[in-house]
Amino acid sequence: MPSLILVRHASTPAMRAARFPAGERADPAGLARAAGLAGTLPEGRWFTAPEPAARETAEALAPGRAEVVPELAVADPGRWRGLPYADVALAEPDALRRWREDPAQAPPGGESDAEMARRVAAWLEKWRATAAEPAVACCDAGPIRAALGHVLGLTGAGAFDLAPLSLTELSATPAGWRVRRVNHRPEPGAASVVKREA
Template identity: 40%
Template sequence: MTSRVTFISPAMNAALRQARFDDGRTPLDTTGAAQAAAAAGTLPSPARVLTSPSSRCQETAEALGLLGLLGPAIPELAALDVGRWRGRSLDEVSAAEPEPVGRWLTDPGCAPHGGESVRDLCDRVARWLTTAQDLDGRTLAVVEPEIVRAAVLHALGMPTAAFWRLDVAPLTATELSGRAGRWNLRLGRPLAAPDTD
C-alpha cells in the first residue's frame, strides 16, 4: 500500500509577519484568511484532514473548505515548543540572549529556552510518519512550517543540522508518498489556482 501525506503550511498571521514565536493562539490575519479562502478547492480530495493544534492551522483548514473532513488536532504535529521564548520575537530574544540563540540555531540537540530541541521535534515527527504509512488514502495535514521541515528531513534521511536551511512558504503543499519505510517528496506547490491568462 502506498501512503500519501500532503503537508499544507498555514496562511499568514501577525506572529509569522513579525517573526514572533507563536503561542498557538494567534489567529490568521485578514490577508492570510483571504488567501486561504481563495485557495479553497485547489487540493486533491483527502480521506482525512489533520492539523497542528494551533489556531492558525485550524483556521487555515477551515478557510480551505476542509472543515467537513477535519479530524482532531494531532499533538504529534504540534509546533516546536520554544519554552520561555513563546510570544517574543526572534529579534527580542536575540538581543536579550545572543549566545543561547546562537547555540539553538546551530546545535539541533540544544534547547536553551527550556522547551523542546529541534532533534526532539524531528524524532516526534519521524515517529508520526512511521504510523502514517499505515493510513489508507490521502491525508492532508495543515501543520506548522517546522513540522514540514522535520518531515522533509526524515523523508530524505537528512541530518537534523539542515533543519534551519529549509524554508517553508505560507500556503504551500509538500507531498510525501511512500511505502515500506521509503518516502518520495514533492516540494512546495503553491495552493493558489494558476493564472489562465
C-alpha cells in the first residue's frame, strides 16, 4: 500500500500575523528545520504546491526532486489576500461569517473551500489509481484538510490542527484510503518518519 505524506510547508510571516495567504516565502528558521528532516522521508515521488513557501520547503527536504502540482494550491483568498483576519472581521463581518460557515462560499473574487476540495480530491484519486511507490507532497493546511475531508467523507475538515512542517500520512488501498496519522511533528535527525505497519 503506497503511502502519501502531506507536509505542511514551513511557517510564513502571514501565518505568524494571522493574515490570509499572499504567496509569501517561508521563514529561514522553518526552512532550516525542514533541512534537518531531509533524508527521513520516502525515496519515492515528490510533489509541491505552487506557492513559494511550499516549493522552498520541498527544496529543503528533497533538493531538485519535487514536481509542481497546481491542484495542491491553497484556495485563492481573492480580495482578502494578505489582509489580517481581524481587519476583515471588522470590515466585512457578514462575508467572513458566511465564508467560515459555508465551504461553498468564496471570498470576494476568490475560490471557495469546496472548489479547492474538489480539485484536491481529483488529484488524490488520480495519484491513487497509478501509485506504485510512496510519495511526499508539500502544501499548506487548506489542501491537507481538504484531503482529509475527502478520505474521511467529511463536508469540511477545518477542525484538524496542522502545524508547520507537520506530517499527515495517508495510505492508498484498492478499496480506498486509510489515515495513518495527522499533524505528526517529527524531530530533526529522526531515523525515519515513515510508518511501516500494514
